[in-house]
Amino acid sequence: MPTTDVTAKATIAYQAMLEVIATAEPTVAEAIRKELADQRGSLKLIASENYATLPTLLAMGTWFSDKYAEGTVGHRFYAGCANVDTIEATAARHAEELFGAQHAYVQPHSGIDANLVAYWTILSHRIELPALEELGVKSANDLSEQDWETLRHRLGDQRLMGMSLDAGGHLTHGFRPNISGKMFHQRSYGTDPATGFIDYDAVRAQVREFKPLILVAGYSAYPRRVNFATMREIADEVGATLMVDMAHFAGLVAGKVFTGDENPVGNAQVVTTTTHKSLRGPRGGMVLVDDEFAADVDRGCPMVLGGPLANMMSAKAVALAQAKTPDFQAYARAIASNAKALAEGFLRRGATLVTGGTDNHIVLVDVATSFGLTGRQAESALLDAGIVTNRNSIPGDPNGAWYTSGIRLGTPALTSRGFDADAFDRVADLICETLNATTAATASNGKPGKAKYEMAEGLTSRVHDEAHELLDANPLYPGLEL
Incomplete structure (x- = not known):
């Protein structure tokens, strides 16, 4: 079906949907309309956000929402799940074919859920049956708290090593306030202080000394590729399981931008991801595993x-099917080339x-060095100008994780709108114009x-006007009229 026909049908569907919602709660219907207007009218540069396709969005709002289906395909704890089996099997098949994975588990509700499933999958798999028999039980589900403490000790005190938060890692990679930092005896690896790049020799030395049970690779704010083949070699040296969180860059893997040593699938035994972000699907998660972990992960x-x-x-099945097309590969290549154009513009x-x-x-822009601002000041000033970003720590950040010294920018969302390299160069110019005209203000105590920040008079309206030229040239859901 031509795109124009799809859009015309979607317009009818969404208009009817909003009318029906308004009969029950008009405030919600109006908020939905306003959210679309707000997204259409702003430069969205949050690296973890995107715009799902209309078929993907429509797939979320069906009576599948009414079904309970604990278990997995063919093994449910509820009757009447034949159609759920169909869509789960379809989503898993698309994921396996798209990524070249041996087995896909598509149930996780989010990336954090996917990581928790992965951690417990690895732990369950590493509990050897003889050890269970020694404890007088047949299944890990029968273990007492004392049994688990005994097993944690036998498993090297459940040690986990992941990238530190300020170097670009994620809070679920062992950050202490997160549950991952409480489940495991945790240690972090960082990046080279001089370059900001991963120093694989330094990581190897840390792994040899700490001997983690799980080595986590992947990132949420590291602007470079990772050699996952080298990370697997490092993990294998100490008998660790390599787990990669590719939530941010799954679209670049699916689109064949990251291949060979830079493709986590085939190098890591366990790979987790979200299905939104660069993959452009619904909000949710997945776990991809080698066959040896399949039975364990299916008990998520x-x-x-x-x-x-x-x-x-x-909705995951729809998005994954769309990601198997040549059009998606072209989209993934554009994400990467547009990021280079944005960086070069800065x-x-x-x-x-x-x-x-x-x-x-x-x-990842160091706004403290570049503009004399904290990340929070820069984020807020840019939002005033209609540019949506998020503040982010940088390596060795003196301002901590709340105020930060950086802002993180990502290209997936605006690339979905059709922005090209020239457009991203103009985006860099608007950001620099805004931040150069923003100054840090003193707090109420005079320090x-x-x-707090101050912006030059007339700045926000001028930047808004220039941004709207780009937005109007690259409309969001063109032809969709609500």
């Missing part, structure tokens, strides 16, 4: 998860970037503030 519900969200699994204008550039979808 009830091991970690509650009932799977069948409506979201159906560098030409004198801004400082962590690692000096990018070769994925992320650009330098980390949150």
Whole structure:
């Protein structure tokens, strides 16, 4: 069906949907309309956000939402799940074919859920049957608290090593306030202080000394590619399981931008991901595993998860099917090339970037060095000007994780709208114009503030006008009229 026909049908569907919602709660219907207007009218550069396709969005709002389906395909704890089996099996098949994975588990509700499922999958798999028999039980589900303490000790005190938060890792990679930092005896690896790049020799030395049970690779704010083949070699040296969280860059893997040593699937035994972000699907998660972990990961519900969200699994199936097309591969290549254009635009204008550039979808700007601002000040000033970003820590950040010294930018969302390299260069110019005309303001106690800022008069309206030229040239859901 031609795109124009799809859009015309979607317009009718959404208009009817909003009318029906308004009969029950008009405030919600109006908020939905306003959210679309807000997204259409702003430059969205949050690296973890995107725009799902209309078929994907429509797949979320069906009566699959009404089904309980604990268990997995063919092994449910509820009757009447034949259609759920169909959509879950379809989503898993698409994921396996798209990524070249041996087995896919598509039930996780989010990336954090996917990581928890993965951790418990690895732990369950590593508990050897003789050890269970010694404890007088047949299944890990029968273990007492004391039994688990004994097994944690036998498993090297459940040690986990992941990238530190300020170097670009995620809070679920062992950050102490997160459950992952409480489940495991944890240690982090960072990046080279001089370059911001991963120092594989340093990681190897840390792994040899700490001997983790799980070595986690992947990132949420590292603007470079990772050699996952080298990370697997490091993990194998100490008998660790390599787990990769590719939530941010799954679209670049699916689109064949990351291949060979830079493709986590085939190098890591366990790979987790979200299905939104660069993959451009619904909000949710997945776990891809080698066959040896398949039986363990399929127990994600009830091991970690509650009932799977069948409506979201159906939307995952739609998005994964779309990601198998040549059009998606072209989209993935554009994400990476647009990120380079954005980075080069900043560098030409004198801004400082962590690692000096990018070769994925992320650009991390050191706003403290470049503009004399905290990340929070820069984020807020840009939002005033209609540019949506998020503040982010940089390696060795003196301002901590709340105020930060950086802003993280990503190219997936605006690339979905059709922005090209020239458009992203203009985006870099608008950001630099805004931040150069923003100054840190003093707090009420007269000391330098980390949150307050002042902007030059007339700046926001001028930047808004220039941004709207780009937005109007690259409309969001063109032809969709609500």
